[in-house]
Amino acid sequence: MIDYETLKPWFFKLQPETAHSVVGFALRCAHYCPPLFNSMITKNFVSHTSLSQELFGRTFLNPVGLAAGFDKNATMIEGTVALGFGFSEIGTLTPKPQEGNPRPRLWRHIEEESIQNAMGFNNDGLFRISHRLKNIYPFSTPLGINIGKNKTTSEENAIKDYTTLIKALHEYADYMVINISSPNTPGLRDLQNEEFISELFTAAKALTSKPILLKIAPDMEEAQAVALCVHAVESGADGIIATNTTIDYSLVSEPEDIGGISGEVLRERSFYIFDAIARELYGKTTLISVGGISTPEEAYRRIRAGASLVQLYTSLIYKGPEMVADINHGLIDLLARDGFTNITQAIGADRL
Numbered sequence: 001m002i003d004y005e006t007l008k009p010w011f012f013k014l015q016p017e018t019a020h021s022v023v024g025f026a027l028r029c030a031h032y033c034p035p036l037f038n039s040m041i042t043k044n045f046v047s048h049t050s051l052s053q054e055l056f057g058r059t060f061l062n063p064v065g066l067a068a069g070f071d072k073n074a075t076m077i078e079g080t081v082a083l084g085f086g087f088s089e090i091g092t093l094t095p096k097p098q099e100g101n102p103r104p105r106l107w108r109h110i111e112e113e114s115i116q117n118a119m120g121f122n123n124d125g126l127f128r129i130s131h132r133l134k135n136i137y138p139f140s141t142p143l144g145i146n147i148g149k150n151k152t153t154s155e156e157n158a159i160k161d162y163t164t165l166i167k168a169l170h171e172y173a174d175y176m177v178i179n180i181s182s183p184n185t186p187g188l189r190d191l192q193n194e195e196f197i198s199e200l201f202t203a204a205k206a207l208t209s210k211p212i213l214l215k216i217a218p219d220m221e222e223a224q225a226v227a228l229c230v231h232a233v234e235s236g237a238d239g240i241i242a243t244n245t246t247i248d249y250s251l252v253s254e255p256e257d258i259g260g261i262s263g264e265v266l267r268e269r270s271f272y273i274f275d276a277i278a279r280e281l282y283g284k285t286t287l288i289s290v291g292g293i294s295t296p297e298e299a300y301r302r303i304r305a306g307a308s309l310v311q312l313y314t315s316l317i318y319k320g321p322e323m324v325a326d327i328n329h330g331l332i333d334l335l336a337r338d339g340f341t342n343i344t345q346a347i348g349a350d351r352l
Helices: 004-011 016-030 034-044 077-082 126-134 155-172 194-205 223-234 264-281 296-305 314-319 322-337
Strands: 053-055 056-060 063-065 087-093 106-109 114-117 143-148 176-177 212-216 238-243 260-264 284-290 310-311
Touching: 004 016, 016 034, 016 077, 016 106, 034 077, 034 322, 056 314, 063 322, 077 087, 087 126, 087 176, 114 264, 114 314, 126 155, 143 155, 143 314, 155 176, 155 194, 176 194, 194 223, 212 223, 223 238, 223 264, 238 264, 260 264, 264 284, 264 296, 296 310, 296 322, 310 314, 314 322
Parallel strands: 063 087, 063 310, 087 143, 143 176, 176 212, 212 238, 238 284, 284 310
Antiparallel strands: 053 056, 106 114, 114 260
């Protein structure tokens, strides 16, 4: 097989969104070529007793998941296993189809190994995506669904978008994620307030027993972020995902003036917010960390800080699927080094 470092220069000659479409097409095709698909799984997917854990009523064979944004339309779920991910999260999905923001809306910051995106929840909508999910769920690895409101939906009517999605999709998900933290839908981050959170989770928990998590932005003040997450858990949230992309454009040398930034430059800010939330909520709910994770050591730092699972996306673009296997193999070694026989013993070790 050709390794990613050989292919990357060719991918980087393409516009970022075009390159993403090419990768998506390749993943869909690989599923229909069993020798290629199985060889990718053998190479990339790591399963080990020390990494396995039970969460949300499912077995997670490894803790490294694909974050929302990569597979917006539930067309690449099979391919995520071939990339090595222990679970995947599709979306963000909205009730009505929408094209998202005008192009260009995705940019590489190569020197900083980061990405800036202003996609705007482009997706095929509830009707088409629900039919895809119906044909594949339950899947061999756990599946999350990330949901948001349509751009044309007012803040006053936002609750209805979320409840419509939960009602229609909960039976096809192992967990669902409330996304009110993307910077690319006007007014969305304004919903990061306690009144909306209370109303939303009260309505959501009346519709399903499936776990529903809240994903937050990294740009709030620490105290505000912690207070919001605590309130969400008290209102019925089954977990917190921290964090989404940042609008701190000073982190890269040549930023665009729209969208959110992910990747290496987000690492410390994401950890800072996650760590603050974990100090308050570790042991009280499930915590998932995302943002700037690209090495076994960084994944392990998040786990020891209280993360049951970690997610990544941007680092996949820069380092390729071999990185997922490298992180999981590294975690096996780090767990053994510290005398842990299973990942559950390491989760929150730095909190004790």
